[in-house]
Amino acid sequence: MTDNWAHSGEIGPTERLAMNRTGSFDWDLDAGTIDVDEAGLLVFGLAPEAFDSRPDTLVHRLDAAERARLDGVIQEALTGGHSSYAAHLRLPLEDGSAQWTHVQARILRDGDGRAHRIVGIVRDATSEMTHSAFVMELEKRRQRQTDIVERTTRALSRAVTVDDVTAALTGPGGLARLGADGLALGLVENGSLNIIALSGDSLDVLERLRVRRLDRGMPLADTVLSGRPLFSSSFPDLVQDYPALAPYAERLRFRAAAYLPLVAQARMLGGMALFYRAPTAFTADERNLALGLAAIVAQSLQRAILFDEERELATGLQAAMLPRRIPAVEGGEIAVRYHSAWSGRQVGGDWYDVIPLPKSRVGVVVGDVQGHDTHAAAIMGQLRIALRAYAGEGHAPSTVLARASRFLAELDTERFATCTYAQVDLDTGTVRAVRAGHLGPLIRHTDGRVGLPKLRGGLPLGVASFFEDEEFPETRLDLVPGETLVMCTDGLVEEPGADIEDGIAALAEAVSGGPPEAQALADHLSERFWERWGAGDDVALLVLRRSPDPGTPRAPRIHQYIHQADPQGLSEARAVVRRALRDWEMGTFADDAELITGELLGNVLLHTEGGAVLTLEVLPEPTRRVRLSVQDRSSAWPRRRTPGEAATSGRGLLLLDALALRWGVEPRGEGKAVWCEIGPSPSSRQGGAAPGHGPGGS
Structure with a gap:
């Protein structure tokens, strides 16, 4: 037949189809036979004399899964009322290869819609399917490569420091983003290759190689020195080229590796x-x-290294401006913390200081100069030194801030500053505090409660002098033994988009729930607010605790501060007295002590302008008795009065005379303390002198 085509020069439709390995078939569904032309049998790999017109013979080479799929396609078309179907089949050939065969058929139905005949064509589609598969695989590979680049770029775009870069490459999903099973990352430092990241199963065997002299003994170092990448598809070949790798090769469960130089702007x-x-x-x-x-x-590492260098410079500058050491104080403990914002060279003007003062006092200050740059840090350093000098001269707190404001106003700057400054007498617990546009302090009481004393404030330093309003009114506070003063800058409590009052409340809660010791409390706050501190602002924190005074097991002692504006303070103090005496096994005196406590504290809160300090202690010798003292800031001593029958006050001293063994009044600093002793009656003493009464008793 081929010769006839060649001699005649004419090629008919059938011949054209056969030359393109395309044939036809006619399937009689009623008879169960199928007629396939010679070209169609060639597509199925059957000789005409070997074909028995049975459909099963035509597809006997198909594997079970492929045959089931073809049957499913045909049955779905027949039962679904379709007029045609098409399918691609993977047909095994005698030589062991496989051929893609495309079947396209039309279903003929009678007037009732019953299928009785199928006619169609079959053709060899191997070439187009192979090309299609190649294109699809190529596209799949390219998409995978694009995804790897996009995911890696996205992850590294958020990296700021070198630690951030290593975390992005080695953290969850890091290797998957790179399309690798293991990673080693090294930086050149002082002639050595410092491996800063290892990730992947079995790579821990390279731990001992983390810091190694930069030479050609190892493939990664060789790549760095030569500047050329190294691709190895065989670890045995790699070990042959680098014998120093041999001790580790057997434990490295990898079959291929790519060693790549990291170059940015011509810098290795x-x-x-x-x-x-x-x-x-x-x-x-x-x-x-x-x-x-x-x-x-x-590129990410270059940015990160530059950021880390700038940050190191900035924090070094900031540290140079702050006190190098905090002096120890007698009668208390002080802890300070400083955290810089993560903003490169943009250092802030936050500061703290502890200043030894005359008469065994100490000055504490926290402040913040406007701005986040080296100029703010420089102004802060000058202002801190000036304020320290004014305080060291012994001036009152209001005078210290007035002079500091004038000093700042006279500098060649438009910056202003806020601060809170307090002079603390740890012997008496007296605190004289002033503030200039800054947050006030918090006080943690001995029972864990946290108070927010109201400090009247003045204008920020510099601004106050510009407006000629250098009034910084002092507020008197009291720290009883064991209480803690907490001062900070606004970076600790401010967050973008959040109310500062919420931040102050969160700080108060953290202070209340923290340990009582100054250093431990500062650490607790650092851990609690680390994420906030790592944001966009600097933080200065100062914690001062007055040493506790618990007495001894034989002679225990407690102190309690009752704020004048605290309506619950009086009832809490009475409860503290009753509970303490019960714990000390002196509960028989609890009723009298509680009654006197209420009377003395009530007088202070009613007739003075400040709070009171309650001290309850046991005097062990010669007979155990209770001593109760209430200290206030008023210099006016109590007067004995003779109230009428209808009077609602004036019986306090009469009550003391009736219930106390002794009582008296003593001057304490700027105020006084009313004290009394409660214990066994004089008749129960053996050979003891009768107790004295009145202010002269001692």
Whole structure:
């Protein structure tokens, strides 16, 4: 037949189809036979004399799964009322290869819609399917490479520090983003290659190589020195080229590796190794992908290294402006903390200071100069030194801030500053505090409650002098033994988009729930607010605790501060007295002590302008008795009165005479203390002198 085509020069439709390995078939569904032309049998790999017109014979080479799929396609078309169907079949050939065969058929039905005949064509579709599969695989590889680059770029775009870069590459999903099974990342530092990141199963065997002299003994170092990438599809070949790798090769469960130099702006930063468990040929596309990843990592590392260097410079400058050491104080403990914002060279003007003062007092200050730059830090350093000098001269707190404001106003700057300054007498617990546009302090009481004393404030330093309003009114506070003063800058309590009152409430809660010791409380606040401190503002924190005075097991002692504006303070103090005496096994005196406590504290809160300090202690010798003292800031001593029958007050001293063994009044600093002793009656003493009464008793 071929010769006839050649001699005649004419090719008919059937011949044209046969030349393109396309044939036809006619399937009689009623008879169960199928007629296939010679070209169609050639497509199915059957000789005409071997075909028995049975459909099963035509497809007997199909494997079970492929045959089931074809049957499903045909049955769905027949039962679904379709007029046609098409399918691609993977047909095994006698030589062991496989051929893609395309079947396209039309279903003929009678007037009732019953299918009785199928006619169609079959053709060899191997060439187009192979090309399609190649295109699909190529597109799949390219999409995978694009995804790797996009995911890696996205992850590294959020990296600020070198630690951030290593976390992005080695953290959850890091290796998957790179399309690798292991990673080693090294930076060149002082002639050595410092491995800063290892990730992947079995790579821990390289731990001892984390810091190694930069020489050509190892593939990653060789890559860094030569500046050329190294792609290895065989670890045995790699070990042969680098014998120093032999002790580790057997434990490294990888079959291929890519060693890549990390270069940014013509500077060799280090090297990166990517490891693969599966065989990897490193085609041109795969090599380009690896080199592209190395370029992305190098650029991120360059930015991160620059940021870390700038931050180190900034924090060094900030540290130089702050006190190098905090002096120890007698009668208390002080802890300070400073945290810089993560903003490169943008240092802030926050500061703290502890200033020894005459008469065994100490000055404490926290403040903040406007701005976040080196100029703010420089102004802060000058202002801190000036304020320290004014305080050291012994001036009152209001005078210290007035002079500091004038000093700032006279500098060649438009910056202003806020601060809170307090002079503390740890012997008496007296605190004289002033503030200039700054947050007031918090006081943690001995029972864990936290108070927010109201400090009247003046204008910020510098602004006050500009407006000629250098009034900084003092507020008197009291720290009983064991109480703590907490001062901070606004970076601790302010968050973008949040109310500062919420931040202050959160700080008060943290102070209340923290340990009582100053250092431990400062650490507790650091841990609690670390995320806030790592944001966009600096933080200065100062914690001062007056040493506790618990007495001894034989002679215990408690102190309690009752704020005048606290309506619950009086009832809480009475409860504290009753509970303490019960714990000390002196509950028989609890009723009298509680009654006197209420009377003395009520007088202070009613007739003075401040709070009161309650001290309850046991005097062990010669007979155990209770001593109760209430200290206030008023210099006016109590007067004995003779109230009438209808009077509602004036019986306090009569009550003391009736219930106390002795009582008296003593001057304390700017105020006084009313004290009394409660215990066994004089008749129960053996050979004791009768107690004295009145202010002269001692």
